[in-house]
Amino acid sequence: MKTLKKTVMILSCMAIAGGLLAGCGKKDTAQGTANGAKTEGKKYTFRLADTHPADYPTVIGDKKFAELVNERTNGRIKIDVFPASQLGEEKSVIEQVQLGAIEFTRVNSSPLAEFNKQFGVFSLPYIFDTDQHLWKFLQSDAGNKLLDTLETSKMKGLAYYSSGSxxxxxxxxxxxxxxxxxxxxxxxxxxxxxxxxxxxxxxxxxxxxxxxxxxxxxxxxxxxxxxxxxxxxxxxxxxxxxxxxxxxxxxPEVLLISQSTWKKLSEEDQKIIKQAALDSVQTQREAWDKYEKQSEAxxxxxxxxxxxxxxxxxxxxxxxxxxxxxxxxxxxxxxxxxxxxx
Known part of the structure; x- marks a missing residue:
């Protein structure tokens, strides 16, 4: 009899615990970040390659981008930034991004021309009069369409970064x-x-x-x-x-993602990553202007x-x-x- 009572009590406790756990799981699924992005979905850890040192303006932009993605997915998508050519020089990194072996990179538009002929236009000399002229073009529909052409090269252009002259x-x-x-x-x-x-x-x-x-x-x-x-x-x-x-x-510099990685993401995650990239541009440009003046001095x-x-x-x-x-x-x-x- 005592054994029966003990068994009933154990089963009751297990049922209560199960209910509590189920309640916790439901709460976690419904929880969102401060800007409304939901936390349910797959967890990812990606790599972002950059050739420049850790304190360089492009890497500052990379890190801001990674930070925004992490915040807006409540830590579900983590992007580790590897500066100083730790993952290879630009050309080899681009090749690895095309294969999906590296998920993200920041690369100058000039070497991109070897993978996407349209980006060769930026290597033509003296076609932009000033930085204002350049950014007016980059932020136009024509500039955005140029980013989209990277899809034919197994990559997805996310944003432009400043690279001065x-x-x-x-x-x-x-x-x-x-x-x-x-x-x-x-x-x-x-x-x-x-x-x-x-x-x-x-x-x-x-x-x-x-x-x-x-x-x-x-x-x-x-x-x-x-x-x-x-x-x-x-x-x-x-x-x-x-x-x-x-x-x-x-x-300009270009922040991009492997097309194979992009296609694995949900539509919501794609929007978060694209917007985070665009929102990181201001941080990168401010860092660039400051660094450029310090470097010249x-x-x-x-x-x-x-x-x-x-x-x-x-x-x-x-x-x-x-x-x-x-x-x-x-x-x-x-x-x-x-x-x-x-």
Missing amino acids: RHFYSRKPLTSLADLKGQKIRVQQSKINMDLISALGANPTPMPYGEVFSSLQTGVIDAAENNFPSYDSSNHYEVAKHMILDNHQRA KIRAAGVTITEVKDLKPWQDAVKPMIDKYRGEYKDVLDQIDSARK
Whole structure:
């Protein structure tokens, strides 16, 4: 009898406990984040690759994006950011993103041209007058449609990040266009970039970003080209102390996701990730503006010889045949860029 009573009590406790657990499970499923995103659904841990150091503006943007996704899914989707080329250089990372081996990356638009020809337009020199002109285009319907073309390359464009404008710097004196003649200049792995260097009378030398410092140091190359923050953070200014400000390119950065990863996500998660990417842009652009000013001040204080180009016409005339060569291929986008100038 005592055994029977004991059994009944145990079963009753189990039933009560089961009810409590069921109630807790229901509450968790219904719980939402502060902005209304629900927490039910699959849990994910993704990786985001970046070639730049941890304190670089693009990585600050990456981390803001990851933070927003984490908050808006209540921790259900976690994105780990790997800076400083920990997962590989840009070209190899893009290939891994196409395969779905890496889920996210931040990459410059120039090497993207090797995977999606439309992005080659950003490598054409002197097509944007100012940063305002560039962002007016990027934030237009035409700019958004350009992001969408990445779907044909097994990727999904999420947002543009700022990358400033690019200039040449060298181990040798660099005060005019004539000084570039014959110099071996490192370029990103892009056909258009190689054509640009050739049009300016120099010798293009494509190589991964991580090899540039030692190549400048040993004389494998004479010069390279980049923006102020990259020139600073890479320490290239220590071995190439001459810079000329010609603003030849304003090629934006692109935050993207593997298409295979994108298709695995629910429609709601896709919206959260897309919006988080767009919302991270302001943080990245503010970080960029601050970093750019600090980098320029640091470089000048280090004794780098900096020459500003007063008259761009000789430079523009030198690259005109090259632009004409590609105009048919990019006519529609170039027309839209011209429209954004107005």
